Amino acid sequence: MNIYQETSLWNALCDQPIDPPGLMSALASKNAKLVFSYHCGTEMAKTFMGYGQAANRGRQLFSCLRRYMDAGAACARQNLDFLPEELSALESGKTVDPFISAEEYAELKKQVDKLTDGPLDEEAERIIRDRIAFAQRSRKDQVQHLETRDDMKEELKTVRPEDLPRWLDEKIMTPVGAAILANHIIRIYPNAPPKEVFAYAKALLANPGFRFARGVVRADLYYNWRCANRGSNPPDLIDDMFHVLNATYCDVYATKDKKQLEYAGLQLTAGTRVEIYTSGPVDRWLLGVI
Numbered sequence: 485m486n487i488y489q490e491t492s493l494w495n496a497l498c499d500q501p502i503d504p505p506g507l508m509s510a511l512a513s514k515n516a517k518l519v520f521s522y523h524c525g526t527e528m529a530k531t532f533m534g535y536g537q538a539a540n541r542g543r544q545l546f547s548c549l550r551r552y553m554d555a556g557a558a559c560a561r562q563n564l565d566f567l568p569e570e571l572s573a574l575e576s577g578k579t580v581d582p583f584i585s586a587e588e589y590a591e592l593k594k595q596v597d598k599l600t601d602g603p604l605d606e607e608a609e610r611i612i613r614d615r616i617a618f619a620q621r622s623r624k625d626q627v628q629h630l631e632t633r634d635d636m637k638e639e640l641k642t643v644r645p646e647d648l649p650r651w652l653d654e655k656i657m658t659p660v661g662a663a664i665l666a667n668h669i670i671r672i673y674p675n676a677p678p679k680e681v682f683a684y685a686k687a688l689l690a691n692p693g694f695r696f697a698r699g700v701v702r703a704d705l706y707y708n709w710r711c712a713n714r715g716s717n718p719p720d721l722i723d724d725m726f727h728v729l730n731a732t733y734c735d736v737y738a739t740k741d742k743k744q745l746e747y748a749g750l751q752l753t754a755g756t757r758v759e760i761y762t763s764g765p766v767d768r769w770l771l772g773v774i
Contacts, residue, residue, distance in 0.1 A: 485516040485774055486582075488560065488731035490724075491527040492740035494520065496766045498548040507767045508555035514774045518552060519583075521560040521730040525549070525596070526611065527723065532604045539602050546599040553593060559584045560730045566696035567669060570688055580694070582733030640712035648709065652750060656701045662686045664701045695732045695753050703729060703751045710747075724748075731756060736773055 489497075511517055528549065531542035549557075561569065561584055573580045584592070598605070643651050655661055665685035670676065688697035703725050711717050724744055728751045731737040737748055738759045748758045759773045 485514070485736065486519050486558065486734040487511075487516060487736040487738055487770060487773070488519040488521070488727075488734040489524070490727045490731075490737070490739035490741065490744075491524050493738050493761055493766065494524060494528070494545065494549060496740060496761065497552070498545055500766055502765070502767045504548075504551040504555045507770070508552065508557065510767070510771055511774070512556070514771070516774050518557045518770075519560055519731070519734055520549065520552075520557055521727070522562050522592075523723075523726050523730055525592075525599075529599060529604060529608055529611075532599075532602055533609070543600055543602045546596050546602075550593070550596050550600055553589075553596065559589060559592060560734070563696075563700075563726060563729050564672065566729075566732065567672060567688075567700075570694045570697055571669070571684060574684070574687055574691070574694070580696075580733065636708070637712045640709045643709060648706070648750060652702050652705055655705055656689055656698055661689055661701050661705075664704050665689060665697055668700055692753065695755065696729065698753060699729050699732045699751050706747055706750050721747075725751065728752060738770070738773065 508517065525546075528542065528545040531545060532539050534541075553559075560582055566580075566582070569580050569582075572578070599608075662682055662685045665688060666678070666682045669681045669685060670678070673681070685697075688694045689701065692698070707717060707721070707725070710721075724741070725747070727739070728737060728744070728748045732752065734756055736759050737752060737756055738761060739748070740761050742760055745758060745760060752758070761769050
């Protein structure tokens, strides 16, 4: 069982006197392990950009993460890498590997080691600022897009919250769903023939085993629906949805953020359940969700 921990839970682990090898061993005895992502690392790195004791906190977080990496925590692929992996699996018939390679993991350890000493270098700061700017731009562009598409906005407003799960299930299997996925594929392979890309998008969505393809389309549809019905989306919604997509191939998506119950399950397939941590020893809680 793979348990993806959103950044808030890595913070909770850092704050409690828990032995990483002991916890990972206890999880392994139940055939389970913890999973993090590059996105977790980016959010942890944002800590360095705060004030007061922020830099010390950043070093604590990365020191904690490094101990869990040494104890066997897995790292999910970056979201942009899931679609190429699924396309490769579609053609080869092989299963999707949702985790980074051993070589990538070794390189990531080097980057984490640098951050246990801090501070951020210029490249790390640029990546963080780019991610913040992307979230702000996406939020603004979404509002502007719907302002020019009254037909789409009115259609989205007819979908009641209680009907969202069924509507998403139906919509991803339509040409609209295929077109959304095709746009994501085109961003990765800009020179690919559009008709061929659309055919691949349909094939990915037709197979429930390709979880990311379905998840990213559901995420886009939900983002559109929420903006149409509420006028705009929260500033942190993009980052939260990045986490959920990172957990696409995991069995459990774990977070402290209760508000994510509203939408995390809408992006994920039945193969991933959402668990909300509230209080108490994190290690006992993790062992209890297995």
